[in-house]
Every structure is written in structure tokens, then in C-alpha cells.
Amino acid sequence: MEVKAIIKKWLPGIKAFFSTVQWKNVLAFLFFLVLAFIFWLMLFFQKENVEGTYRIPLKYTNIPDDVVFDNPLPSFLEVSVADNGAQIFRLDMRKRDSLEIDVAEITEGNNTVLQGDQYRQLIRNQLFPSTTIRGYYPMNISLATSKLQNKELPVIFDGEITTSRANLVADSATFIPEVVMAYGSQQSLEKLKGAVTEYTVFKNLKATSQLPVKINNVEGVKFIPSRVDIYIPIREYTERTIEVPITATHIPSNLDVKFFPSRANVTFSVTLDEYKKIVPEDFSIKLDYRKFHSNEDGRVELELTDAPSSIINPRISPTSVEFLFESKTKR
CATH class of the missing domain: 2.170.120.40 (YbbR-like domain)
Incomplete structure (x- = not known):
């Protein structure tokens, strides 16, 4: 609401201002301004020995994997040039391509420094044939390496x-x-x-x-x-629960053991392809009498003894059960 109120307040003043502007004079001024710029541009294009300074990105290629450079490599070079106005204008407008430095080629024959005519020729490839190079920095690039x-x-x-x-x-x-x-x-x-x-x-x-x-x-x-x-590797899974009986091993011949409850639920994840292949007989919960018979609280933790290798994240419920020993009746 505040913005609308401000616009409503200032709108009459803005309209009044533009109604007083002499648009014919403004358009005439803009026309002569554009005309002057065109004449200046024509004179600039015809002018000889115009100077310019440009920053050229450097790109290093064919670097051996097992070496490291002894000195940091510059990421760009600055070059000062001179040419006629038209060519300088073209250089100003042209997209600056990276100057590619083939490390393997330049360092062939134990040469470790890019300088002189070789360096100058690489720079010239980025310019027009008529362009004169006045100077550049850095003057040379060290490509010395150490073996790794x-x-x-x-x-x-x-x-x-x-x-x-x-x-x-x-x-x-x-x-x-x-x-x-x-x-x-x-x-x-x-x-x-x-x-x-x-x-x-x-x-x-x-x-x-x-x-x-x-x-x-x-x-x-x-x-x-x-x-x-x-x-x-990702697969679609579903959950399934199977009831498994709880049994004991290594029980003395004169004893019997009962678990409360006597069965446990095993919940697991399985792929849709394997779902129908799983049967209750694939699972077992067998508790070793020698490990739990002395438990004073009368409880034992459940462990899954056998399970298919295709299932993921099996969980037992309950996690523990009570047990009771009974003497076997002699006949």
C-alpha cells in the first residue's frame, strides 16, 4: 500500500515534468551526438599506430604425469601492441582465446625456459599479421620440473x-x-x-x-x-516377516528346555525377485545350552543362526525370551 501511495503522490509531478520537455530539441541533440560519435569512429579506424594492452589466458598441455613444476606457472600474460585503429578495435571486440603452451614439445631437448623467438611466435599467433608487439610480461616462463x-x-x-x-x-x-x-x-x-x-x-x-x-x-x-x-547398484526392496521356531542345541540327555514364547518373528528386506523364493525353512534360531544355562535372570538373547544370503537387515522380535528347564521322566 505504501508503494502505491508514493507512486500516486509523485505521478502528477512526473507527468508535468515530461510535458514541459522540448522533445524536438532533445532528439536533435541525440542525432548530432550519434553523428559525432560516427565521425570519431571513422577517424579512429583510419588512425595509424594506435596502442593497446591485452591480457591473454595461458593454457598448459601435454604435462607428464610424473613431474611437478619447480616454479609456479603464470595463468596469463600481458602484451602491449600497436596497429591501425580498425585492427585495434577488432582486437578489443574479439573473444580472447587461451594461448596454448605444449610443455612436452617446448621442453624437448632439455629446454626448460620458454623465451625469445619461440615465445614471441606463440604470442603472435594470437594477433593479426599487421600488429606490432611492443612488449609482454612475463618475459619468459620457466618450465623446469622435478621427477616424482x-x-x-x-x-x-x-x-x-x-x-x-x-x-x-x-x-x-x-x-x-x-x-x-x-x-x-x-x-x-x-x-x-x-x-x-x-x-x-x-x-x-x-x-x-x-x-x-x-x-x-x-x-x-x-x-x-x-x-x-x-x-x-540400486534395487527395489520390500519387507517380509516370517515366524521361526526357537530351538536349543547341546542339551543334556536328562533335561528338556522350553522357551516363552517358543517362536519369534524375523523381519527382513528382500528384492522383489527373491521374495517368492524365501521359505520359513531357510531360517533357524538355535540357542546353545552351554552359553545360556547359567543365566540367572532366566532370559536368553536371540540370534539368527541360519538365513538366506539374499536378505538384508534382518530383525528379530522379541530380541530375548525366557527359558525353563524340565527334567525328563525316566521310563
């Missing part, structure tokens, strides 16, 4: 994987590739037992997925590759 040790390391996932309600991870996640090569000093490599990924969270996965993850940076160590794929 290497060590093969398994990839270790750091993060969380969650699935939608009806799905579960069917098996352990795997990596493609499963190992990476680490390059660094012997001292730094000795400390590493694996290549740990950056902490990554994958939420509500609904189907088998192959997703990219980065290897976490370690100071002084280079990983090749620095990014791997994690393969996460």
Missing part, C-alpha cells in the same frame, strides 16, 4: 548414500577405476593408504547409478586420474 615417485592407491569413498524409501543399495559401491596413481615425494606417499574422495552426498537414489566423484586434494601429491566414477 609414484604409488598405486585404492579409491576410498567418503560421504553418504541414501535411497528412496522402496530401494536399497544392493551391494557395495565400486569405483571405475578402482585404483588411481599418486605422484609425489616418497615421504608424502608413505603416509597414504588410499585415495579418499571428497565428501559427497548422494540422496534419494531410485535406480542403479554411475556418478562422478573427485579425489580429495593432498598437498604435494598429484592423483591421476583426479576424478573417478562411483557405481552404486
Whole structure:
């Protein structure tokens, strides 16, 4: 409401102001301004020896995996040039491509510094034939390297994987590739037992997925590759409950044992494909008399003795039962 009130208050004044403007004079002024700019542009295009300074990004390619540069590499160079106005205008308007430095080619034959004619020719490739190079910085680029040790390391996932309600991870996640090569000093490599990924969270996965993850940076160590794929097998699961009798083993011949209750429910997750294959006989809860007979409270914790390998997250209810020993009647 406040905004509407302000607009309503100022609107008559704004209308009154624009009604007093001499639009013919304004349009005439704009016309001559544009005309003057066009004449200036024509004079600029015809002018010789116009100077300009440009920043060109640097891109380094074909770097050997097992080396590290002794000195930091510049990420761009600044070059001062001169040309006629039209060409300088074109340079101003043109998208600046990266200057590509092929490290393997330049360092061939023990050459470790990019300088002189070789460096100048790379810069010239970014300019027009008529353009004169007045200067550039840095004047040279050191490409000296030191040899690194290497060590093969398994990839270790750091993060969380969650699935939608009806799905579960069917098996352990795997990596493609499963190992990476680490390059660094012997001292730094000795400390590493694996290549740990950056902490990554994958939420509500609904189907088998192959997703990219980065290897976490370690100071002084280079990983090749620095990014791997994690393969996460996802299957649709459902829950099922089966009633299983509770039995005992290694009972003395003169004793009998009764459990209260005598059966327990086993609830588990299983894939839809395996659901119909599961039968109660696949499960057993067998308690060892030698482990529970001396329990003073008369209770014993239940443990699942046998179960199909295809089930996931089995739970027993109740988790414990009471027991009672009875002497067998001699006949």
C-alpha cells in the first residue's frame, strides 16, 4: 500500500515534468551526438599506430604425469601492441582465446625456459599479421620440473548414500577405476593408504547409478586420474516377516528346555525377485545350552543362526525370551 501511495503522490509531478520537455530539441541533440560519435569512429579506424594492452589466458598441455613444476606457472600474460585503429578495435571486440603452451614439445631437448623467438611466435599467433608487439610480461616462463615417485592407491569413498524409501543399495559401491596413481615425494606417499574422495552426498537414489566423484586434494601429491566414477547398484526392496521356531542345541540327555514364547518373528528386506523364493525353512534360531544355562535372570538373547544370503537387515522380535528347564521322566 505504501508503494502505491508514493507512486500516486509523485505521478502528477512526473507527468508535468515530461510535458514541459522540448522533445524536438532533445532528439536533435541525440542525432548530432550519434553523428559525432560516427565521425570519431571513422577517424579512429583510419588512425595509424594506435596502442593497446591485452591480457591473454595461458593454457598448459601435454604435462607428464610424473613431474611437478619447480616454479609456479603464470595463468596469463600481458602484451602491449600497436596497429591501425580498425585492427585495434577488432582486437578489443574479439573473444580472447587461451594461448596454448605444449610443455612436452617446448621442453624437448632439455629446454626448460620458454623465451625469445619461440615465445614471441606463440604470442603472435594470437594477433593479426599487421600488429606490432611492443612488449609482454612475463618475459619468459620457466618450465623446469622435478621427477616424482609414484604409488598405486585404492579409491576410498567418503560421504553418504541414501535411497528412496522402496530401494536399497544392493551391494557395495565400486569405483571405475578402482585404483588411481599418486605422484609425489616418497615421504608424502608413505603416509597414504588410499585415495579418499571428497565428501559427497548422494540422496534419494531410485535406480542403479554411475556418478562422478573427485579425489580429495593432498598437498604435494598429484592423483591421476583426479576424478573417478562411483557405481552404486540400486534395487527395489520390500519387507517380509516370517515366524521361526526357537530351538536349543547341546542339551543334556536328562533335561528338556522350553522357551516363552517358543517362536519369534524375523523381519527382513528382500528384492522383489527373491521374495517368492524365501521359505520359513531357510531360517533357524538355535540357542546353545552351554552359553545360556547359567543365566540367572532366566532370559536368553536371540540370534539368527541360519538365513538366506539374499536378505538384508534382518530383525528379530522379541530380541530375548525366557527359558525353563524340565527334567525328563525316566521310563
